[in-house]
Amino acid sequence: MxxxxxxxxxxxxxxxxxxxxxxxxxxxxxxxxxxxxxxxxxxxxxxxxxxxxxxxxxxxxxxxxxxxxxxxxxxxxxxxxxxxxxxxxxxxxxxxxxxxxxxxxxxxxxxxxxxxxxxxxxxxxxxxxxxxxxxxxxxxxxxxxxxxxxxxxxxxxxxxxxxxxxxxxxxxxxxxxxxxxxxxxxxxxxxxxxxxxxxxxxxxxxxxxxxxxxxxxxxxxxxxxxxxxxxxxxxxxxxxxxxxxxxxxxxxxxxxxxxxxxxxxxxxxxxxxxxxxxxxxxxxxxxxxxxxxxxAIAPLPPNDAVGVLTVSGGIGVLMADACIEAGLSVPPMPDAAMARIREIQPVAGGRNPIDTTAQLNGRMHVFEAISQEMLRGAELGCFLFYLAHLGRNVPRFPPLEQTLAALRQAAPDRLVVAVMTSVEEIRTRLEALGVPVFEDPTRAVKAVTGAARLRALQAAATAPKDVAAAAPRHVAAGNEAAAKALLAEIGVKVLPEHVCAEAGQAVLAADAVGYPVVMKILSDDIPHKTEIGGVLLNLPDADAVRQGFTTLMQRAGAARPDAKLDGVLVAPMVRGGVETIIGVQRDPIFGPMVMFGLGGVSVELFRDVAFASAPLTPERAAALVESVQGARLLAGWRGAPALDKAALVQALCAVAAFAAAQPGIESIEINPFLVQAQGGVALDALVAMRAP
Amino acid sequence: MxxxxxxxxxxxxxxxxxxxxxxxxxxxxxxxxxxxxxxxxxxxxxxxxxxxxxxxxxxxxxxxxxxxxxxxxxxxxxxxxxxxxxxxxxxxxxxxxxxxxxxxxxxxxxxxxxxxxxxxxxxxxxxxxxxxxxxxxxxxxxxxxxxxxxxxxxxxxxxxxxxxxxxxxxxxxxxxxxxxxxxxxxxxxxxxxxxxxxxxxxxxxxxxxxxxxxxxxxxxxxxxxxxxxxxxxxxxxxxxxxxxxxxxxxxxxxxxxxxxxxxxxxxxxxxxxxxxxxxxxxxxxxxxxxxxxxxAIAPLPPNDAVGVLTVSGGIGVLMADACIEAGLSVPPMPDAAMARIREIQPVAGGRNPIDTTAQLNGRMHVFEAISQEMLRGAELGCFLFYLAHLGRNVPRFPPLEQTLAALRQAAPDRLVVAVMTSVEEIRTRLEALGVPVFEDPTRAVKAVTGAARLRALQAAATAPKDVAAAAPRHVAAGNEAAAKALLAEIGVKVLPEHVCAEAGQAVLAADAVGYPVVMKILSDDIPHKTEIGGVLLNLPDADAVRQGFTTLMQRAGAARPDAKLDGVLVAPMVRGGVETIIGVQRDPIFGPMVMFGLGGVSVELFRDVAFASAPLTPERAAALVESVQGARLLAGWRGAPALDKAALVQALCAVAAFAAAQPGIESIEINPFLVQAQGGVALDALVAMRAP
Known part of the structure; x- marks a missing residue:
């Protein structure tokens, strides 16, 4: 008990x-x-x-x-x-x-x-x-x-x-x-x-x-x-x-x-x-x-496909539009099924929604025959019947009740919904059959959508795995090189980079990684380098690197005279791929939560960002990626080659697992994480420790 | 009649x-x-x-x-x-x-x-x-x-x-x-x-x-x-x-x-x-x-500010959230008003929504006093009262009815809405007072939002001006140079560009416009140049231009062996600014419609695009721009300087006016139109004529 x-x-x-x-x-x-x-x-x-x-x-x-x-x-x-x-x-x-x-x-x-x-x-x-x-x-x-x-x-x-x-x-x-x-x-x-x-x-x-x-x-x-x-x-x-x-x-x-x-x-x-x-x-x-x-009345629909049978073309389209906008599908009936349906009702319009037309005086039995053909014709998880005000017509309703009862009986695992204005007597009888009744077509679709989501959510429901705390790992706040060293350690690819304290060293580093190179100012006190002009891209040769070192030092000194400068990062310039953002933030209630979004304006302008509990499984990481709209860019946008989602998933899992095992970590942000045609690489990163 | x-x-x-x-x-x-x-x-x-x-x-x-x-x-x-x-x-x-x-x-x-x-x-x-x-x-x-x-x-x-x-x-x-x-x-x-x-x-x-x-x-x-x-x-x-x-x-x-x-x-x-x-x-x-x-019952709210007075903190927050998400405001009451409200009801929670708390047995008069203070305290266009199930309690309701009646009387131009479960007797009496009654809090907010929108829409309603057809202007389909010549003619800025038939001519052109330059293949048969690699950016010197000419010709020949090539466009390279898309499309029902969106992935990935009838006034063009989410980028994003919206508006108006006066034009697309800190420029353009 x-x-x-x-x-x-x-x-x-x-x-x-x-x-x-x-x-x-x-x-x-x-x-x-x-x-x-x-x-x-x-x-x-x-x-x-x-x-x-x-x-x-x-x-x-x-x-x-x-x-x-x-x-x-x-x-x-x-x-x-x-x-x-x-x-x-x-x-x-x-x-x-x-x-x-x-x-x-x-x-x-x-x-x-x-x-x-x-x-x-x-x-x-x-x-x-x-x-x-x-x-x-x-x-x-x-x-x-x-x-x-x-x-x-x-x-x-x-x-x-x-x-x-x-x-x-x-x-x-x-x-x-x-x-x-x-x-x-x-x-x-x-x-x-x-x-x-x-x-x-x-x-x-x-x-x-x-x-x-x-x-x-x-x-x-x-x-x-x-x-x-x-x-x-x-x-x-x-x-x-x-x-x-x-x-x-x-x-x-x-x-x-x-x-x-x-x-x-x-x-x-x-x-x-x-x-x-x-x-x-x-x-x-x-x-x-x-x-x-x-x-409470009916089963959750076993799939997202909806069949719409209606006495009104207009309301059929309204419901089909609403289904599709909500992410359900309204698949057209196959030819063979349509042929049989047109035998039953020659003026039936559409392939799904199917409009029986309103002129059904005395021919109510067509509903049963058509609905059974729809059931046989396609794998539909849900049937939506739009029946106008027939639910207020007690003497005329019995053949429709028989239609709905027969469908429930033939397919007890499918969701069958009646949309109509109705009287309590008819509504109660349908509810007893397991057929919910809605008055408003759009609300009916919304409820069906909720039920379909619940079926999928229940099937996928899973707790983030418990992770034992590992030996604490300290990372200097705001220090890009330290953050990247950590990432390399946990298996997230970073570029071959060098921290250089003076210009000559920077040129040697650039020679080593190969031109063109990128140079960035390095300071715990300057977490947002771009805002002070602290990043130089595409430097083609040793002269440019030597000059760049001086430029960066001058800019940092001018913008933040009191900042402690740790030198300059030199890294190879990378082209192609799609920039993403990988973050982890420790939520005071739910613990470490992973954040994923596309780079550029997607996150801030369109709030196209998704969250998941850490740690992740590869399946959950993949679902996290797919849940942002911008993920379509990764699949090969406008003829571009598809990018390496597996590398992205691997990085997400690595970061999430680390954060889950390190209660001392407040947040990690990789921005951008560049997803490439083969592999992916963290181009910039920050780690914040929890206040002790 | x-x-x-x-x-x-x-x-x-x-x-x-x-x-x-x-x-x-x-x-x-x-x-x-x-x-x-x-x-x-x-x-x-x-x-x-x-x-x-x-x-x-x-x-x-x-x-x-x-x-x-x-x-x-x-x-x-x-x-x-x-x-x-x-x-x-x-x-x-x-x-x-x-x-x-x-x-x-x-x-x-x-x-x-x-x-x-x-x-x-x-x-x-x-x-x-x-x-x-x-x-x-x-x-x-x-x-x-x-x-x-x-x-x-x-x-x-x-x-x-x-x-x-x-x-x-x-x-x-x-x-x-x-x-x-x-x-x-x-x-x-x-x-x-x-x-x-x-x-x-x-x-x-x-x-x-x-x-x-x-x-x-x-x-x-x-x-x-x-x-x-x-x-x-x-x-x-x-x-x-x-x-x-x-x-x-x-x-x-x-x-x-x-x-x-x-x-x-x-x-x-x-x-x-x-x-x-x-x-x-x-x-x-x-x-x-x-x-x-x-x-049908009540006035449209004169502004978008909503006051929420509630017997439940939770439902007050639900309604306030819904208002804000819908674009209405829920302004906090000023200190002086709050002081008077706390005198009336010391345990009142919040500044708006204001929670009277549910324990009001025998103290229903506080509603009237608080609502009058809210009326005096801020310019509210609408009052939302959440009254739980008090609308089912006929003996207890009179002081609340008095509250609502007094508010309607004191401010007949404001919208006053009761949200509660209710019996018909009470509902009918309130409706006679001009107070609509809703059961569901979220639906009430949605209806209020619709009414507020209607007020704004009615005030701004305007027909596109009739435009006399001008002498027909033919533009070669798919020809960028022809399209840009047209734009220059109607007052949309384009770059100094040269159509070059051979490499030596291209070098002269590049010398004239200044390095670095952009080169693009030019052919009526290749409307989408990028897809065949037909655009070269950032060419630094004469050698690169000479080599570039050959490259472009080879690529075009390989990709579209049967295309008629009109040469290569040479233009100066422009940096900075935000790329937008300006389009006009002749709709078969509504005539020429202007389309506006941001460049990059905003339009296709996030469908962040808006339409307006042509021709435009500057006011309507500005509203069109503001109606896309990405317009925030133009206002100075993350410390960047604000861009020249006036130049964008001018270009939109020019294109719209031209399309409205030229029934022969099927569509115009400027993609991108670069909005700069000062001015704006069409970097690429296409015009399609109607089939004769």
């Missing part, structure tokens, strides 16, 4: 701070337990009253005739600590602290909250809150919450589990689900998260037999590893997780040390972690509920 | 092909006229019956006692032509041809449709269809359509006009509006558009006093000028137009002659025209209806 089972589904519950007044939180919570179908034992706790709301009451949990599975705490903040001590003394293992007045109200409250957290840890007690909204389990009739939503809308039983940090966010989800006729298995709002957080709730829901789909919403995360574990557990259980995150936190100050620091927006790192762990990040509550509704 | 007034709102209507059987289209249409509140005179036309559905019937329109304002034609296709002749003979000026079996069913039907169109033109008769769905005017109780939607959902009267080509698309919009409780003024589905098209319908709705908002949907367009005029008329009348277009048509074959041809996707040209003419292009029917609903 999961450790939180008795908190989500208690057989007995104490209400600490129970009141007769339903306008008070302790009164309303008790009312919800009494009146909304809870079959467990309820113990009102009230210092003075012998009875509350007609139930026998006790002055303290110490006096109870049994140890209740859970307690709901509604006392004023200053009374919470002593009451929790009493719970601990009684042996109560789960307490939901619904009282407010803690960290959300300032430093004093935060200190009190820390004491509450310590108290819970000390006694091995699991708590939600403080400032939580409580939890519900509609299949058990358990509504352990003061939410005023319940006065007007009581979520029904279902298979969707909801875990949110914010109570109002949670309530909105319950309300929106209720209004769509969608049932809930368990729901919890964790509040200030002194102990139990959304990740812990997801972990429970991933095991809970009553939950098939999980909706979650975060405002932040304190334990990245726990969140990863919980999401992966849900993915392994093939429970779709649809997740939202609002707000962004401060990017760590150390991040400013490298170019990419400012790009490593925390929010996109959350997106990367969600994706890697098999969860779908929704952009709106409506999208979340649409996808959850679909997943 | 608008020419179509009597078609949309007839005082008398003939139903040609009226039937007693409501399962037949002619029976159902008559039933809708009889039973849904039409107060005009109805004349069933039936060859044999004396009475139809209890009304006196006539064998032909010729026999009618008056000339009806309009006729609805429901006969089989082969009977339509003679019946139309009878209508013409009677003097009926408007006929809606709802019969199918025309162009949508093949060549024979298309020929019949052409004859119908010619017949109408001949008699000065205006017709919809064939294959139309009819029209409705709910305020008049007029439902001149066979749509089976009306059996289950009858659109109520309102101020939203709907014009669609597709009947099913139209029905879906009516149904979705009906289910949202949104009323309609007039609606029409124009079908095959032998005469009246969506543009004509928009033109009517722009004048119609009963219509305040217009929803339109196109599948194509035959008369671009008429569409522009209709949209501009609506914008001038300050009626928001929300428009959709599905499907794409073939790109003209001539387009393939230049690089940008394949990018000039017809669909993005539609987007540009809609935008220029003040219309908002929606991506889904739901978005269209959301925006129309908002515009």
């Amino acid at each position: 999961h450790q939180l089972e008795k908190m989500f589904r208690p057989a007995s519950v104490a209400v600490i701070g129970a009141s007769n007044d339903p306008d008070k939180l302790g009164g309303r919570t008790l009312l919800h337990l009494r009146e909304l179908g809870y079959r467990g034992r309820i113990y009102p706790i009230n210092v003075t009253a012998k009875q509350v709301q007609g139930l026998p009451a006790w002055p303290s949990v110490r006096d109870l005739p049994e140890v209740p599975d859970s307690a709901l705490m509604l006392l004023p903040a200053p009374l919470v600590e002593p009451a929790l001590e009493e719970c601990a003394a009684k042996g109560i293992l789960h307490v939901q602290v619904l009282s407010s007045g803690f960290a959300e109200e300032g430093a004093e409250g935060a200190a009190m909250q820390d004491r509450v957290a310590a108290l819970a840890r000390r006694h091995g007690m699991r708590i939600t809150g403080p400032n939580a909204l409580g939890s519900i389990s509609p299949p058990d009739g358990f509504f352990g919450t003061f939410s005023s939503l319940l006065a007007t809308a009581q979520p029904g039983p279902g298979v969707i589990g909801v875990a949110t940090q914010s109570g109002a966010y949670g309530s909105h989800i319950y309300a929106a689900a209720h209004l769509r006729g969608i049932g809930i298995s368990r729901a919890i709002a964790t509040g200030n998260e002194a102990d139990i957080d959304v990740a812990a709730a997801i972990d429970y829901l991933a095991e809970d037999a009553g939950t098939r789909v999980i909706c979650a919403s975060l405002e932040g995360c304190k334990d990245g590893a726990a969140l990863r574990r919980a999401l992966l557990k849900a993915a392994a259980a093939r429970k779709p997780v649809i997740i939202m995150k609002v707000g962004t936190t401060e990017v760590g100050a150390a991040a400013a040390a490298t170019h990419t620091g400012s790009l490593a927006g925390e929010d996109r790192i959350f997106s990367a972690v969600f994706r890697e762990c098999g969860a779908y990040r929704a952009q709106s509550i409506e999208e979340m509920i649409d996808i959850a509704y679909l997943c | 608008h020419q179509l007034e009597k078609m949309f709102r007839p005082a008398s209507v003939a139903v040609i092909g009226a039937s007693n059987d409501p399962d037949k289209l002619g029976g159902r249409t008559l039933l809708h006229l009889r039973e849904l509140g039409y107060r005009g005179r109805i004349y069933p036309i039936n060859v044999t019956a004396k009475q139809v559905q209890g009304l006196p019937a006539w064998p032909s329109v010729r026999d009618l006692p008056e000339v009806p304002d309009s006729a609805l034609m429901l006969l089989p296709a082969p009977l339509v032509e003679p019946a139309l002749e009878e209508c013409a003979a009677k003097g009926i000026l408007h006929v809606q041809v709802l019969s199918s079996g025309f162009a949508e069913e093949g060549a024979e039907g298309a020929a019949m449709q052409d004859r119908v169109a010619a017949l109408a033109r001949r008699h000065g008769m205006r017709i919809t269809g064939p294959n139309a769905l009819g029209s409705i005017s709910p305020p008049d109780g007029f439902f001149g359509t066979f749509s089976s939607l009306l059996a289950t959902a009858q659109p109520g009267p309102g101020v939203i006009g709907v014009a669609t080509q597709s009947g099913a698309y139209g029905s879906h919009i009516y149904a979705a509006a009906h289910l949202r409780g949104i009323g309609i003024s007039r609606a029409i589905a124009t079908g095959n558009e032998a005469d009246i098209d969506v543009a004509a319908a928009i033109d009517y709705l722009a004048e119609d006093a009963g219509t305040r908002v217009i929803c339109a949907s196109l599948e194509g367009c035959k008369d671009g000028a008429a569409l522009r005029r209709a949209l501009l008329k609506a914008a001038a009348a300050r009626k928001p137009v929300i428009i959709m277009k599905v499907g794409t048509t073939e790109v003209g074959a001539a387009a393939a002659a230049t690089h940008t041809g394949s990018l000039a996707g017809e669909d993005r040209i539609f987007s540009a025209v809609f935008r220029e003419c003040g219309a908002y292009r929606a991506q889904s029917i739901e978005e269209m209806i959301d925006i129309a609903y908002l515009c």
Whole structure:
């Protein structure tokens, strides 16, 4: 049994701070337990009253005739600590602290909250809150919450589990689900998260037999590893997780040390972690509920190919366009299938979408015949039926219901969706068949897209491997030569380069590496050389190198008179290939995260950059590369030869593995890493160490 | 009176092909006229019956006692032509041809449709269809359509006009509006558009006093000028137009002659025209209806600044994020306003969004006080109230209603939106106050964004100026020198270049323009020089030029043995600046369209390209430039100096004006046009003439 089972589904519950007044939180919570179908034992706790709301009451949990599975705490903040001590003394293992007045109200409250957290840890007690909204389990009739939503809308039983940090966010989800006729298995709002957080709730829901789909919403995360574990557990259980995150936190100050620091927006790192762990990040509550509704009723589509059968050409095209824009495919039916379809309905338009035309009076059976031909004709993962307002026509609908039922039966693993305006009677019957119903064509496509993504995400979900810390390796901050020495050590190719302290030495170096050469100023104090004119390209001969040395020293001296200059780097000039950026940044929540993008303006102008957790496998590194739009340049753009992606993948893996094994590394940036027709080479690099 | 007034709102209507059987289209249409509140005179036309559905019937329109304002034609296709002749003979000026079996069913039907169109033109008769769905005017109780939607959902009267080509698309919009409780003024589905098209319908709705908002949907367009005029008329009348277009048509074959041809996707040209003419292009029917609903009730926000007042921190952040992502601003309240707000509600969180916190039992009046402080504190164009599920709580809602009413009264020009789950009673009362209500926070922000865009689009709406055709100017296709001569002539700077037929001449030319130089092969048969190695850069001296001439001739000869070579271009090498692409492409529907994008990979990899109708004004050219993401490079990227946007604007205007005055020009492409710190220069150019 999961450790939180008795908190989500208690057989007995104490209400600490129970009141007769339903306008008070302790009164309303008790009312919800009494009146909304809870079959467990309820113990009102009230210092003075012998009875509350007609139930026998006790002055303290110490006096109870049994140890209740859970307690709901509604006392004023200053009374919470002593009451929790009493719970601990009684042996109560789960307490939901619904009282407010803690960290959300300032430093004093935060200190009190820390004491509450310590108290819970000390006694091995699991708590939600403080400032939580409580939890519900509609299949058990358990509504352990003061939410005023319940006065007007009581979520029904279902298979969707909801875990949110914010109570109002949670309530909105319950309300929106209720209004769509969608049932809930368990729901919890964790509040200030002194102990139990959304990740812990997801972990429970991933095991809970009553939950098939999980909706979650975060405002932040304190334990990245726990969140990863919980999401992966849900993915392994093939429970779709649809997740939202609002707000962004401060990017760590150390991040400013490298170019990419400012790009490593925390929010996109959350997106990367969600994706890697098999969860779908929704952009709106409506999208979340649409996808959850679909997943609760129907299977995830086994592939990305969609068949569209429609009574309106225009709306068929609208849906096909939306599918293709979302990355799904709408493959044309093969000739043989089309021949049979045209036999059934000679005026049928298109090869997919297929337009039966609206004039179907009395010929509704063509839908069944055409849909079965589409099923036989191509490997379609999903069927979208656009049926206009036929869903409001109860007498005419039976042949369409038969069509959908026959398709579900013939291909139970495919997703079948009806798009139409409809009445509840018809909608309910279709939902029972496993056919979700949407009114808006574009929203239907969006939900199908989410389901298709979830199938792919779950299949690919994987945790970054744990890596043992290696012996610490120190690298001088901002020093290009030191950074490149490190790269060479870990197997990333760098150019034969020489650090030269005077002009004559530079000429010897240039002779050695071969002309033309590149020269760069070298100083820990000048991380951005280009900005001071500290890079000279394409120097053809010894004279140019001698002159270049002087030029670089003068420019550096003029721009940064106080900089300590370590000399000049001389390297061969390289041509061809595509410039990329490889970075690693240690995220305070999720640890080392790899960043990849194209060089030039792609990253900064178009934000065409992607993140992944370190370390990488070659497969994950390849997927990271493919996930940026600019990756098409590597495949051979406009007749150019294809470039060596394997070398890029190897470099990404090497850098990621090193960062994962070196907790002392704050960031690494290779900019540019030149991907060549054969191989790849780091042309510039910076490493930043963590502040000790 | 608008020419179509009597078609949309007839005082008398003939139903040609009226039937007693409501399962037949002619029976159902008559039933809708009889039973849904039409107060005009109805004349069933039936060859044999004396009475139809209890009304006196006539064998032909010729026999009618008056000339009806309009006729609805429901006969089989082969009977339509003679019946139309009878209508013409009677003097009926408007006929809606709802019969199918025309162009949508093949060549024979298309020929019949052409004859119908010619017949109408001949008699000065205006017709919809064939294959139309009819029209409705709910305020008049007029439902001149066979749509089976009306059996289950009858659109109520309102101020939203709907014009669609597709009947099913139209029905879906009516149904979705009906289910949202949104009323309609007039609606029409124009079908095959032998005469009246969506543009004509928009033109009517722009004048119609009963219509305040217009929803339109196109599948194509035959008369671009008429569409522009209709949209501009609506914008001038300050009626928001929300428009959709599905499907794409073939790109003209001539387009393939230049690089940008394949990018000039017809669909993005539609987007540009809609935008220029003040219309908002929606991506889904739901978005269209959301925006129309908002515009029907409330004013467009006078600026892009949004104030968010919320009972939930999480949802406040969700909405603020969505606003900012959509390009709206969420400005923080100034200190003085915040001081007063904290006096009212000490625990209020944030400066905007402002979180009142959920614990407001009995203190609902804080909403009014805080919202009034926000109104005084900053120039906000829109107020978004997130009120959770309070909209379902009828007894508790009055102080909130008072808050919203007071704000509307104090600032009638601002948009005030409530976001909450709600019951109809509360929703209706708020809508009467001019406060739209949305359930989903993200959808609310999307609708507000649409309204804000519409305000800006309407204010900027403008037609491209008419330009008289100039004396035709022929340019040799694919010839760079000829293209550049043309550019020089119209005031676009080009480099001093020389066409050289042999190597010695090339050296003289290089001496004249100054080293280093660029050399390019010149041939009408080789439009893409780079692909055959036909461009040599940075040649430092006479030897290199002499050798270069030979190289280019050899490469051209090897790659295209049959190409006619016109020699080699010698030009000075230019450094610095940012490469852009300036193009003009003659669109078959909308005439010459200007294309602008950055050079390099921006256009092809990131599709960062924008279109505008030619000719341009300097203001419109500047807006075109700013509308591509890459324009930030021109403003001085990463410390580089700002570039000469005025020179770019001047070149865009010159090219656009020339193309507009030269109907013989199919396309012009300057790629690259180099924008420099001072001035700008066309480095390469191609002109294509229209096929004669």
